[in-house]
Amino acid sequence: MRFGIVVFPGTWSDGDCYHSVNTILSQEAQFIWHKDTDLSGIDCVIIPGGFSYGDHLRAGAIAAFSPIMKAVTQFATHGGLVIGICNGFQILCESGLLPGILRRNRTLQFRCRWVNLKTNNSKTPFTVSIPQKHTLRIPISHGEGAYYADETIIKEIHDNNQIVFQYCDTTGLVTDDNNPNGSIENIAGIVNKDGNVLGMMPHPERACEDLLGSKDGLYILESIIESSSRLSGYSKT
Amino acid sequence: MKSLQKLLDQSALTQSEYKLIVKQLGREPNEVELGMFGALWSEHCGYKHSKLLLKLFPTNSNNIIVKAGEENAGVINIGDNQAIVMKIESHNHPSAVEPYHGAATGVGGIVRDIFAMGARPIALLNSLRFGPLDISRNKYLYDGIVSGISDYGNCLGIPNVGGESIFHPTYSSNPLVNAMCVGLLNHSQLIRSGPKTPNTLLVLVGAKTGRDGIHGASGLASRSLDSQSDLRASVQVANPFLEKILIEACLEVAATGILDAMQDLGAAGLTSAAIEAAANGQLGIELHLDQVPLREKGMTPYEIMLSESQERMLLMMQSKDLEIATSIFEKWDLDISVIGQFTDEQVANIRYKDKEVASLPIKALVTPPLYQFSPRKPKELTKLQNYDLSQLPLPVESPNQILLAMLALPNLANKQAIYQQYDHQVQDNTVVLPGEAGAAVLRIKGTDKGIALSTDGNGKLTYLDPYQGGMIAVFEACRNVVCTGAKPIAITNCLNFGNPENNTIYYQLKQSIKGMATASKALNIPVISGNVSLYNESSNSPIYPTPIVGALGILEDIQCHVTSAFKSVGDSIILLQAPSTRVSIKSLAGSEFLEFYHGLTVGKPSINPAQEVKLQNCILELIRLQIIKSATDCSEGGMITALAEACILGSLGLRCDYAKLKHLASDGRWDALFFGEDQSRIIISTPSTQIQKVFNYAEKHQVNCITLGTVTADTFQIPPFFDIPINIMSETWNDALRIS
Numbered sequence: 001m002r003f004g005i006v007v008f009p010g011t012w013s014d015g016d017c018y019h020s021v022n023t024i025l026s027q028e029a030q031f032i033w034h035k036d037t038d039l040s041g042i043d044c045v046i047i048p049g050g051f052s053y054g055d056h057l058r059a060g061a062i063a064a065f066s067p068i069m070k071a072v073t074q075f076a077t078h079g080g081l082v083i084g085i086c087n088g089f090q091i092l093c094e095s096g097l098l099p100g101i102l103r104r105n106r107t108l109q110f111r112c113r114w115v116n117l118k119t120n121n122s123k124t125p126f127t128v129s130i131p132q133k134h135t136l137r138i139p140i141s142h143g144e145g146a147y148y149a150d151e152t153i154i155k156e157i158h159d160n161n162q163i164v165f166q167y168c169d170t171t172g173l174v175t176d177d178n179n180p181n182g183s184i185e186n187i188a189g190i191v192n193k194d195g196n197v198l199g200m201m202p203h204p205e206r207a208c209e210d211l212l213g214s215k216d217g218l219y220i221l222e223s224i225i226e227s228s229s230r231l232s233g234y235s236k237t
Numbered sequence: 238m239k240s241l242q243k244l245l246d247q248s249a250l251t252q253s254e255y256k257l258i259v260k261q262l263g264r265e266p267n268e269v270e271l272g273m274f275g276a277l278w279s280e281h282c283g284y285k286h287s288k289l290l291l292k293l294f295p296t297n298s299n300n301i302i303v304k305a306g307e308e309n310a311g312v313i314n315i316g317d318n319q320a321i322v323m324k325i326e327s328h329n330h331p332s333a334v335e336p337y338h339g340a341a342t343g344v345g346g347i348v349r350d351i352f353a354m355g356a357r358p359i360a361l362l363n364s365l366r367f368g369p370l371d372i373s374r375n376k377y378l379y380d381g382i383v384s385g386i387s388d389y390g391n392c393l394g395i396p397n398v399g400g401e402s403i404f405h406p407t408y409s410s411n412p413l414v415n416a417m418c419v420g421l422l423n424h425s426q427l428i429r430s431g432p433k434t435p436n437t438l439l440v441l442v443g444a445k446t447g448r449d450g451i452h453g454a455s456g457l458a459s460r461s462l463d464s465q466s467d468l469r470a471s472v473q474v475a476n477p478f479l480e481k482i483l484i485e486a487c488l489e490v491a492a493t494g495i496l497d498a499m500q501d502l503g504a505a506g507l508t509s510a511a512i513e514a515a516a517n518g519q520l521g522i523e524l525h526l527d528q529v530p531l532r533e534k535g536m537t538p539y540e541i542m543l544s545e546s547q548e549r550m551l552l553m554m555q556s557k558d559l560e561i562a563t564s565i566f567e568k569w570d571l572d573i574s575v576i577g578q579f580t581d582e583q584v585a586n587i588r589y590k591d592k593e594v595a596s597l598p599i600k601a602l603v604t605p606p607l608y609q610f611s612p613r614k615p616k617e618l619t620k621l622q623n624y625d626l627s628q629l630p631l632p633v634e635s636p637n638q639i640l641l642a643m644l645a646l647p648n649l650a651n652k653q654a655i656y657q658q659y660d661h662q663v664q665d666n667t668v669v670l671p672g673e674a675g676a677a678v679l680r681i682k683g684t685d686k687g688i689a690l691s692t693d694g695n696g697k698l699t700y701l702d703p704y705q706g707g708m709i710a711v712f713e714a715c716r717n718v719v720c721t722g723a724k725p726i727a728i729t730n731c732l733n734f735g736n737p738e739n740n741t742i743y744y745q746l747k748q749s750i751k752g753m754a755t756a757s758k759a760l761n762i763p764v765i766s767g768n769v770s771l772y773n774e775s776s777n778s779p780i781y782p783t784p785i786v787g788a789l790g791i792l793e794d795i796q797c798h799v800t801s802a803f804k805s806v807g808d809s810i811i812l813l814q815a816p817s818t819r820v821s822i823k824s825l826a827g828s829e830f831l832e833f834y835h836g837l838t839v840g841k842p843s844i845n846p847a848q849e850v851k852l853q854n855c856i857l858e859l860i861r862l863q864i865i866k867s868a869t870d871c872s873e874g875g876m877i878t879a880l881a882e883a884c885i886l887g888s889l890g891l892r893c894d895y896a897k898l899k900h901l902a903s904d905g906r907w908d909a910l911f912f913g914e915d916q917s918r919i920i921i922s923t924p925s926t927q928i929q930k931v932f933n934y935a936e937k938h939q940v941n942c943i944t945l946g947t948v949t950a951d952t953f954q955i956p957p958f959f960d961i962p963i964n965i966m967s968e969t970w971n972d973a974l975r976i977s
Contacts, residue, residue: 009482009569012394016665019682049663051392054478110387110658141660143391206662211680211795213670 001228002028004042006072006088008063009034010055013048013085013205020205021046025221034063037071043228044081045072047088049141049203059102059144060090069095081125081224082197086142089189089199098192098199099157100149102142106182110143114213115180115202117188118168121161124191125227126198129219135172136165136216138202140180140188145201147183147190157190165189165200244268247452248275254606261601269539269587269595273602276505276543277512280771283605286737287769290747293754294764300726301763308430308517309350309501310420311765313727315791317684318424322356325364325417325692325731325787327770331472332414336381340414341389341475345547347418348393349501352484353550355428355491356420359664360679361390363400363416364692364731364785365655368409370647378412385475386416387658392477393484396667397659398677400692404647407696407781411773415731417692417787421681431517432497432553432579439511439522439577440559442566443483443549447532449473450506450545479548479571486569487550493565495558502549508542510551511577512585516603524577526589538594542587553579610737612744621701624839626822632834632908636958639834640877641969643912648829649874650973673886674800675717675870678792687795689723691715691788695873696733696781698827698842703745705842707752707784709916712849713872714788715760719853720868720919722798722860723790725760730767730786735779737771745782746771753784759846760853799860801869802886808866808922808948810883810891811931812876813855815848815917816941821904824913829874834908844916848939852917855938864927864934871918877911877959879920880945884953885967893946893955901943907958922948 003021007014014031022029032039034052039045052063063069069091076082076097084092092098105111117136119127130136149157157163165188168174179186181201189200204217245255248271258274259265266274277283284291296305302320303312310324328343344361351358363386368375390397395418450473490496498518500510507529515522526541536544554562559575566573580586585602587595632639643649656671668687669678676691693714699706715725730753735742757764773780792798803810825831826840859865867887871879884891902910923931928944935942946955953961 009485010392010478012481012663016663019665023682050394051478051481054392054476054481056478109384110391110660112660112662113653113657139662141391141662203662206665208665211668212662212665 001043001225002041003044003046004030004032004039005046005048006068007031007033008050008052008066010052011048011050013050013203016205017046017048020208020217021221024208025225027225032068034066034068037067039071039075044083044224045075047082047084047091049086049088052087052091060087060094063091064094073097076197079194079196081228083126083224084199085203085205086201089201090144092197092199097197098190099153100147102144103146103148104144105146111180112139112141113180114139116168116170116178117165117202118172118174119165121164124164124195124198126220126223127164129223129226133172135168135170136219137214138204138207138217140202142201145181145183147187149184154184160193162190162193163187164191164198244271248272249279250275254278257606267595269542270597272539272543273508273595273597276508277602278605279505280769281504282509284769285605286608286771287732287746288607289609290750293750295754295757296763298763301765302427305764305766309353311727311729312354312427313765313789315686319681320422320424321688321789322351322354322420322422323417323729323787323789324350324766325415325729325785326350326768327731327733328414328416329412329733329770329773332382333378333411335472336378337385338475339472340382340385341477342473342547343414343416344386344389345475345477345480346503347416348395348480349503349550351418351420352487353430353499353501354420354422355426355499356422357488358395358418358420358484359666360419360677360690361395361397361416362690362692362787363397364413364694365400365402366408366413366696366783367402367404368406369404372409375409382412382414383655383658389475389477391660393481394663396661396663398661398667398679399671399690402652402655405696405781410775411780413733413783415733415785417729419690426491428491428496428499429517430498430500431514432520433518435520435579435581437497437553437579438556438559438575439524440552440554440562440573441529441549441576442552442571442573444476444479444546445530445532445572446541446544446549447546448536448540448544451540451543473545473547476548482569482571483548483550486566486571490552490562490565493561495554495561496552497555498553500551502551504545506543506545512599512602514551514553515579515583515585515599518579519583521580521582521584521599522577523580523586524588526587528574528576530572530574538587538589610740610743612747613740614744615741621839622841626825626840629822629835636911637961640881640959641961641966643829643833643874643878644881644966644970645973646829646833647974649878651971652974654974668795669721669798669800673802674721676721676723678721678723678798680795685794687723687792687798689718689721689790689792691717692785693717694783694785696783697838699749699784700781701827701838701840702842703748703782704752705844706782707749708756708844708846709842710784710786711753711756712844712916714786716853716870718788718790719856720870722857723792724857725762725788725790727762727765727789728757728786729765730784732769733773733780733783733785734771735774742779749782749784753786756846759850797861797863799866799868801883802867803883803889803922803948804866804887806889806948806950807925809925809928810945810948811921811923812943812945813852813919813921813935814941815845815852816939817845817848818915818917818941820902820910820913820915822906822909824909824915828912828914830908830912849917851938852919852940855934855940856919859921859931859934864930865921865923867922869920871920872914875912875914876918881953881966883920884963885970888963890949890952890954890963891946892949895955895958898945
């Protein structure tokens, strides 16, 4: 399959995402400049981490208005797979592709560390290959990662089973002690109603090799590859 | 027209330097010209007080590609047609005045030094020194400095993989911020700072030029801090986003192969970048200041030449290639402007609105007078060194209590409150993360290789003996690299001292440099770059002399690396040390324990270079042959702290038999045995089946080898002294610095 990795000025996980899907998983990948609008031939769009436009105004706020995000919105509306990681999650929220927002960490400080994730919904295109009851070990690296939405939205994403990942302990227990940023309900990642757009604060592309401390990120990328083979054609409209 | 004295003051030039300038020019310089001399003859750019001493450092090796002092940073070969570029630099005074932007621009400046060479920056490290945090001014400086580094480095997408932070009253109000950057390049990508031919264009790119940072080099970096508030305007303002896109745009232009040379604009701004480029190319320059994109209206030629606005680079190329560069910079929405060209005659002609505003010979500008002073050993130092430690009483508190209290000292506690604010994993290369070992380990993608990086320097030990302290800084940085399994191949250093015109400070500077040179020669590794920060004083009190060393090591096989943590229950714990080690009360010289418990900073630290080298070689072989599972050196806090950390990091306990240990302390002092800070000691762990091999290799390398005990499940036990559950120890150690 072919991944399209969006590059804004200030993006810095583009290279890591490319390394993971191309070097490690042997998939085709290309960078897509923020001023471009062409997503033809792309099976999955990755919006990587970084500080797009320097996070000026608000993280992701300016990127949401870039030419490429119009194309990504259209792509997503037609069922294309989109994964936003870290700054990518913030951009998806600012673009309205995902509900809610990311606020400053409750410590008011940047946090880079390993976290554990519980997978709540194994039926999304991003989670099908994650072994049942397996706690994922993946790093976070952000200053604005506290997920927030009002009660109505929280209820809605609960009811629709959109809360995909929650911060937890090594056994999968979701507690406040294991909430690294103050996210409501320890939310680490959500999908849209249709399930084809995922936003997550942790960085799966940093957890794809034993040498770097974990291979759990591969489950997420492999899920995408697995799902894409079933979805292909559908996403290329 | 300002009075001459006022002009000299703002340029930090002396009357005799002024006379020298007049003599060399055959006339009086105008204000712009004087400003240019002041900047280039400053300590920061010209090294006028330290250059003659820096010549003592070994700078050559088989692997050297660019030597110290030749370019913006040193370059060393790591095989496979690849090279590492690295340098450490201080931003102490700006950080003391305006901590957030001072520290942030320190990171920005060192990163530009690295990509100016054509290298992709792959790692950052920081050595930080603060006063005690219970003083509110120090807390303010600490918060500002850490968040400045965090915000700037994180935005750039360069992992901040290591460093150290030490707290001591000597750094109150004069914190140290030493930032190190490491870059990777293929040999063919190396870019020099001076072009080869006249008519080459000088192209200024990146941020517009503003009034910030004027006199940063001469005013801030080259004088003591007395009236800080007046100097705020001399500190530059940081824009990490701009730097990030500047890196990408410059490296994209570099990849096209059109660049003849590249320079960063750092201290002394355009003056230093352009003049040094001309000097390195043995050419002259003609600059048209009207072409410099300005942030503010009405800036004078003086201000344009001396502005230290950040995030600017100078690209040098032929006019036929300008179009290629322009299209790349337009893609990134960055300013690009041709501001002049190189000329045959080695003269700098600076023009503004069709008028010549400066005309100076390049050679005079880059040849400051060099000073030497007569070093004088401070009178009180001999007294401190000869202090009779044997009269100190044994502690009456329980060793358990003392150890827990020590683990909560800011200098010994877990530093995650600091390093978790830095992204240390971006770029997907960080194999050993901050806190896991004394050095960070990064893999080099596409190869089996890895590099290890560490920064170290102990101001207290250097204060007590500048020569030994200088040696210890080099050896400890390299020992930390060695304890991961990497062979040291180069070092960089940052020399943080007080006012060198004071003979006792000059003594510290000279002795430290001599010590560092001795250690580098013993290890057979070159100093490939560095920086000098003098005048670190406030309220007339100099800081402890603090040479910081950044070490680079190479792992041929990245799979064969180890960390500090104990790994499995039942493993044997072994101490490897220099055979000349004689633990006694004298081992407490300059130790954390001595200061914490007795309130003393006395004694005479020492290290044996030949034995240290043998110890390092022994550890390298043990790790390469995969005989040992962990390694960590004994440094601040002594052997007991090293053992405690190895337990906490591995979530394991230990049991040692005191009967087997007590003979180690020749005078029977348990305080010295556990808390003494003798150099050249490394604690390793190994499966019991491998013990004999460890002893064999120790013998081969003439290293002393002592079995201390065994790794256990959950308690730290050395009866009758210590018996502490690891979770208690861990909590104490983890929580001490957690400030939000």
